[in-house]
Amino acid sequence: MMAKQNAYTMRDVARLAGVSISTVSAVVNNKGIVGPELTAAVQKAIAAMNFSPHAGARGLRTGRTNMLGLVVQDITNPFFVEALRGVEDEAIQHDYEVLVCNSNDQADLELRHLNALYTKRVDGILLAPTDSYSARQALFTDRGPVVFIDCVPIKIDVNCVVTDNFEACYNGIKYLAGLGHHKIAVICGRLIHSTSIDRVEGCRKALQEMNLPIHEESLGQGDSHIESGYSIGLNLLQSPDPPTAIFTLNNRMALGILRALSELKIRCPERVSVMSFDDADWAEVVRPSLTTIAQPTYEMGKAAVDLLLQSILSSKEQADREPQQILLKSTLRVRESTAAVTRD
Amino acid sequence: MMAKQNAYTMRDVARLAGVSISTVSAVVNNKGIVGPELTAAVQKAIAAMNFSPHAGARGLRTGRTNMLGLVVQDITNPFFVEALRGVEDEAIQHDYEVLVCNSNDQADLELRHLNALYTKRVDGILLAPTDSYSARQALFTDRGPVVFIDCVPIKIDVNCVVTDNFEACYNGIKYLAGLGHHKIAVICGRLIHSTSIDRVEGCRKALQEMNLPIHEESLGQGDSHIESGYSIGLNLLQSPDPPTAIFTLNNRMALGILRALSELKIRCPERVSVMSFDDADWAEVVRPSLTTIAQPTYEMGKAAVDLLLQSILSSKEQADREPQQILLKSTLRVRESTAAVTRD
DNA sequence: ATGCTCGATCATATCGTTACAATCCGGGAG
DNA sequence: CTCCCGGATTGTAACGATATGATCGAGCAT
Numbered sequence: 097m098m099a100k101q102n103a104y105t106m107r108d109v110a111r112l113a114g115v116s117i118s119t120v121s122a123v124v125n126n127k128g129i130v131g132p133e134l135t136a137a138v139q140k141a142i143a144a145m146n147f148s149p150h151a152g153a154r155g156l157r158t159g160r161t162n163m164l165g166l167v168v169q170d171i172t173n174p175f176f177v178e179a180l181r182g183v184e185d186e187a188i189q190h191d192y193e194v195l196v197c198n199s200n201d202q203a204d205l206e207l208r209h210l211n212a213l214y215t216k217r218v219d220g221i222l223l224a225p226t227d228s229y230s231a232r233q234a235l236f237t238d239r240g241p242v243v244f245i246d247c248v249p250i251k252i253d254v255n256c257v258v259t260d261n262f263e264a265c266y267n268g269i270k271y272l273a274g275l276g277h278h279k280i281a282v283i284c285g286r287l288i289h290s291t292s293i294d295r296v297e298g299c300r301k302a303l304q305e306m307n308l309p310i311h312e313e314s315l316g317q318g319d320s321h322i323e324s325g326y327s328i329g330l331n332l333l334q335s336p337d338p339p340t341a342i343f344t345l346n347n348r349m350a351l352g353i354l355r356a357l358s359e360l361k362i363r364c365p366e367r368v369s370v371m372s373f374d375d376a377d378w379a380e381v382v383r384p385s386l387t388t389i390a391q392p393t394y395e396m397g398k399a400a401v402d403l404l405l406q407s408i409l410s411s412k413e414q415a416d417r418e419p420q421q422i423l424l425k426s427t428l429r430v431r432e433s434t435a436a437v438t439r440d
Numbered sequence: 441m442m443a444k445q446n447a448y449t450m451r452d453v454a455r456l457a458g459v460s461i462s463t464v465s466a467v468v469n470n471k472g473i474v475g476p477e478l479t480a481a482v483q484k485a486i487a488a489m490n491f492s493p494h495a496g497a498r499g500l501r502t503g504r505t506n507m508l509g510l511v512v513q514d515i516t517n518p519f520f521v522e523a524l525r526g527v528e529d530e531a532i533q534h535d536y537e538v539l540v541c542n543s544n545d546q547a548d549l550e551l552r553h554l555n556a557l558y559t560k561r562v563d564g565i566l567l568a569p570t571d572s573y574s575a576r577q578a579l580f581t582d583r584g585p586v587v588f589i590d591c592v593p594i595k596i597d598v599n600c601v602v603t604d605n606f607e608a609c610y611n612g613i614k615y616l617a618g619l620g621h622h623k624i625a626v627i628c629g630r631l632i633h634s635t636s637i638d639r640v641e642g643c644r645k646a647l648q649e650m651n652l653p654i655h656e657e658s659l660g661q662g663d664s665h666i667e668s669g670y671s672i673g674l675n676l677l678q679s680p681d682p683p684t685a686i687f688t689l690n691n692r693m694a695l696g697i698l699r700a701l702s703e704l705k706i707r708c709p710e711r712v713s714v715m716s717f718d719d720a721d722w723a724e725v726v727r728p729s730l731t732t733i734a735q736p737t738y739e740m741g742k743a744a745v746d747l748l749l750q751s752i753l754s755s756k757e758q759a760d761r762e763p764q765q766i767l768l769k770s771t772l773r774v775r776e777s778t779a780a781v782t783r784d
Numbered sequence: 785a786t787g788c789t790c791g792a793t794c795a796t797a798t799c800g801t802t803a804c805a806a807t808c809c810g811g812g813a814g
Numbered sequence: 815c816t817c818c819c820g821g822a823t824t825g826t827a828a829c830g831a832t833a834t835g836a837t838c839g840a841g842c843a844t
Contacts, residue, residue, distance in 0.1 A: 102503075103561075103583075105830055116794045121832060131792065146581050151560045152496035152505065153830035156799045159446075161496065171524065172721075177516055184542055193556055196540040198528055212537055216495045217447075237490050239447075322721055348721070355725045377516075377666055377692070378722050381699045449800055460824045465802060475822065497800035500829045 104145040113141035124149055155217060163193050164404065165213035165221040167206060169247075171198040173320070173348070174376050175393055176224065179245065182397020183222060190405055192219070203227035214239045220404045225249060228288070241407040245400045248290040255407055257400040257422040259391045261291055264426040265298030268343060268371060268389050271428060273306050276437035277341040277369060281311040281332055283353075284345035285320040295345045295373065311339065318349050325352020333360055333368070340368060340437050347374035350386060354433075365435035375429060384432035391426045399424070448489040457485035468493055499561060507537050508748065509557035509565040511550060513591075515542040517664070517692065518720050519737055520568065523589065526741020527566060534749055536563070547571030558583045564748045569593060572632070585751040589744045592634040599751055601744040601766040603735045605635055608770040609642030612687060612715060612733050615772060617650050620781035621685035621713060625655040627672055627697075628689035629664040639689045639717065655683065662693050669696020677704055677712070684712060684781050691718035694730060698777075709779035719773060728776035735770045743768070 106124070110117045115134055122130050123138040130138070141147070155161040166183055168176040180196060187194050195218060199206035207230040213221055220241040225231040231249040234242050244256035272280055282299045284292045296315065303310050311332075318324045325344060329352055332338060344350045350372035357364050364370055364384050372379075375390035399422055410417055450464045457464065459478055466474050467482040474482070485491070499505040510527055512520040524540060531538050539562060543550035551574040557565055564585040569575040575593040578586050588600035616624055626643045628636045640659065647654050655676075662668040669688060673696055676682060688694040694716035701708050708714055708728050716723075719734035743766055754761055 107830080117830095118794055118796095118832085119792090122793090125832085129792070134793085148555065148559045150500065150830050152499040153799090154832075155496040156494065156500060156801090156830080157832045159799080172518070172521055174516070174518075177521065180515065181542070181544075188552075193539075195537075198525070200525075208532075211492065215492045322725065351722055351725045354727075358727050378695055378726075381666065381695045382722075382726060383698075383702050451800080461801085462803095462824055462826095463822090466823090469802085473822070478823085494800050497829090498802075500800080500831085501802045503829080 103150075104147045105150070106147075109138065109141045109145060109147050112145065113137045160219055161217050162191060163195055163216065163218045164401065165195045165197065165209075165216075165218040167197045167199055167209050167213070167221065168224045169199060169226045170201050170320075171196070175246075175347070175374050175391070178393040179224075179397040179400075182394040182399075183401050184397075186398040186401040190401070192401075192405070199226045201226050203230060206230050207233065210234050220408045222400050222404060225289075241404060241411050243400050243404040243407065245396060246291060250290055250293075253419045253421075255403055255419045255421075257396050257403060257424065258291075259396070259424045259426050261294035261426075262298040262301075264373070264389050264391075265295045265343075265345070266302045267428060268373075269299050269302035270306075271430075272341045272343065272369065272371060272434065273302070273308065275341075275369065275434065277339075278308055278437075279337070279339040280308065280341045280343060281339035282315060282343050282345065283318050283325065283328055283332075283349055284315060285318045285349075287315070292345060299343065318344075318346065320346045320348060322348050322352045322355070325349030326356050327352070329353040329356030330360070333357070333362060338368070341434070342368060342370050344370070344372045347372050347376045347379065347386075347388065350388075351378075351382075354382065354386075365433050366438060369434040369437075371434050379429075380431060387431045387434040388429050389426050390429050392424050396424060447494075448491045449494070450491075453482065453485045453489060453491050456489065457481045504563055505561050506535060507539055507560065507562045508745065509539045509541065509553075509560075509562040511541045511543055511553050511557070511565065512568045513543060513570045514545050514664075515540070519590075519691070519718050519735070522737040523568075523741040523744075526738040526743075527745050528741075530742040530745040534745070536745075536749070543570050545570050547574060550574050551577065554578050564752045566744050566748060569633075585748060585755050587744050587748040587751065589740060590635060594634055594637075597763045597765075599747055599763045599765075601740050601747060601768065602635075603740070603768045603770050605638035605770075606642040606645075608717070608733050608735075609639045609687075609689070610646045611772060612717075613643050613646035614650075615774075616685045616687065616713065616715060616778065617646070617652065619685075619713065619778065621683075622652055622781075623655075623681070623683040624652065624685045624687060625676055625683035626659060626687050626689065627662050627669065627676075627693055628659060629662045629693075631659070636689060643687065662688075662690065664690045664692060666692050666696040666699070669693030670700050671696070673697040673700030674704070677701070677706060682712070685778070686712060686714050688714070688716045691716050691720045691723065691730075691732065694732075695722075695726075698726065698730075709777050710782060713778040713781075715778050723773075724775060731775045731778040732773050733770050734773050736768050740768060 106117050106120045110120045119130055119134060120138055123135055164187055184194050197209035199209055203226055206226045210230055222243050222245050223234060224246045228249045244254050246258060248256050248258060284296055287293055300310060333356060342353055344353055353370055362368055371387045373389050375388045379386040379388050450461050454461045454464045463474055463478060464482055467479050508531055528538050541553035543553055547570055550570045554574055566587050566589050568590045572593045588598050590602060592600050592602060628640055631637060644654060677700060686697055688697055697714055706712055715731045717733050719732045723730040723732050747764060
């Protein structure tokens with residue numbers, strides 16, 4: 097029906113409004129230097145043609161894209177979705193948009209995403225790294241500001257926003273021990289992330305201080321999905337000397353534990369207490385409702401964007417400043433799944 | 441320390457490799473017309489400078505960006521996350537990238553996202569519309585191909601990929617009725633989405649055929665979040681003549697129902713059966729595990745991308761083809777939360 | 785009148801890439 | 815020897831926006 101219709105450009109708008117391209121540009125960018133009648137004429141023309149500026153061309157000229165990249169380990173994890181919401185809300189408030197990339201726990205995909213983001217010339221990147229190598233890559237090749245979120249590449253000073261995982265777990269274990277639990281199993285994901293490492297360290301410290309043993313064998317087994325929580329739970333609960341409390345360092349593994357418990361008809365919290373890291377909307381709905389350590393996830397996303405924007409601004413003036421680390425506090429949400437140990 | 445360092449361009453690469461810019465371009469784009477030794481020289485230079493082409497400039501010249509936009513109603517709904525995964529996987533396979541936008545159930549935000557995507561000149565848009573108005577806007581202003589996903593603007597023929605909501609619910613009700621339930625309550629979200637409307641119609645048809653009444657008062661109340669399921673559940677279960685089966689048309693509202701049940705100490709499925717639309721990872725872990733109607737969500741994302749790409753290609757040749765509707769089948773997953781009605 | 789200032793408007797170079805036409809060169813046919 | 819062909823390489827004009835300096839008047843002091 098209609099011929100190949102290319103989008104209108106400023107040239108077209110200028111022609112229709114009877115002004116120069118520069119004037120159109122000034123109006124579009126609210127420079128405030130164009131007289132009222134010309135402004136009106138231009139706006140009318142813009143509306144009539146449904147004109148919208150070509151972001152690529154603009155970015156080419158200005159060197160900025162007003163886009164941020166967000167790379168997360170696993171978008172099916174509600175934790176990252178909540179962080180994403182914080183990121184988007186804060187970004188949109190500063191007139192930035194967010195390119196969301198899911199690396200799906202695969203290092204090669206993560207690297208691919210990072211390269212793609214660079215090619216798009218995003219103004220900055222928020223990275224929850226799956227892989228320490230691509231994280232370093234992202235940092236050291238001078239491709240613009242990066243802020244790490246949730247998880248930090250080991251032994252490098254970087255801009256980051258994380259929760260105090262060590263303290264959170266330290267307090268968590270103290271809480272369980274305070275309920276009288278002496279046999280506490282800690283289940284965590286792969287020990288390649290700073291997140292897991294810090295959490296385990298927090299547990300270890302607390303256990304040591306109270307002279308309690310740590311179930312070493314169940315430590316590095318999980319992969320943060322339901323199934324691994326389930327199978328580890330089965331093993332643990334059917335062992336000759338089962339723990340009286342289980343602390344999973346991730347919320348979905350806790351679901352697996354609950355499933356294992358109900359399958360083995362072991363009552364919770366009467367025989368075994370369960371506590372998990374990360375809150376989720378189902379945590380207080382599930383029976384028994386789940387005691388969790390909740391991170392301020394949404395705020396984490398917001399804070400990360402603030403830090404990144406700050407970093408973008410300052411990187412134009414002074415190339416390198418001290419990397420800034422923002423440490424957020426978590427809170428213990430006690431619900432039904434944890435209780436004092438019963439002597440029998 | 442170091443001065444403001446601008447990224448390298450093809451010009452720089454060409455200079456270092458001792459060739460022309462055109463040659464660099466040909467190598468970068470694998471045109472296969474450059475001799476082996478020059479190709480090697482260029483690649484070496486590219487690697488040395490860590491060169492990456494400027495996507496904005498490329499898009500400006502070629503008129504394509506290799507980006508797709510995905511706009512979803514609510515990213516905290518696992519349903520959309522699963523669709524997103526399908527979209528990303530399929531897109532990446534065709535060398536496209538995906539710009540994810542969350543409209544957070546807000547029409548104005550959705551419109552803003554659509555405009556932003558257009559300004560970015562994405563090659564096509566996947567839209568799970570919150571608002572029928574911006575959906576029309578997206579369609580009629582000739583801003584490139586759009587494929588609707590999950591939910592369709594009412595009374596317009598469009599490219600879309602949806603599940604057969606009518607049939608799914610029709611079968612769902614027949615299943616419940618087959619278990620002996622005569623008092624079935626249907627809880628659904630706001631009746632502004634084609635999704636909800638079709639589902640309710642399916643329920644209505646089945647109920648009519650079996651001469652069963654439909655609880656009109658609980659129909660249009662929900663908002664698809666846990667809380668609304670919870671409060672509607674409380675009302676329903678404490679009413680003088682409570683239903684023996686509850687069918688929620690969304691998975692998170694089902695969580696709310698379960699919570700209401702356990703709070704009122706009403707046993708499920710002994711006294712009340714619960715069934716929900718949409719599967720989720722927690723559905724089979726929760727006790728009682730939840731009977732659901734599962735949509736092929738991941739495949740939906742994939743199919744939508746395929747349709748969109750096809751639409752992008754053909755839109756260059758023939759401006760308008762018949763809009764294509766892809767209808768997917770859902771499957772009933774029977775679990776513990778539904779059982780035959782008990783006579784007492 | 786003349787020159788000056790200042791605000792509004794305009795003309796044009798430029799950003800980094802690709803498309804296309806032009807060029808170059810070696811080798812085979814006449 | 816000349817001509818021509820075709821593959822490899824190059825030069826240059828776009829793409830659509832913004833930044834910058836030029837231009838143009840009107841108003842005002844001299």
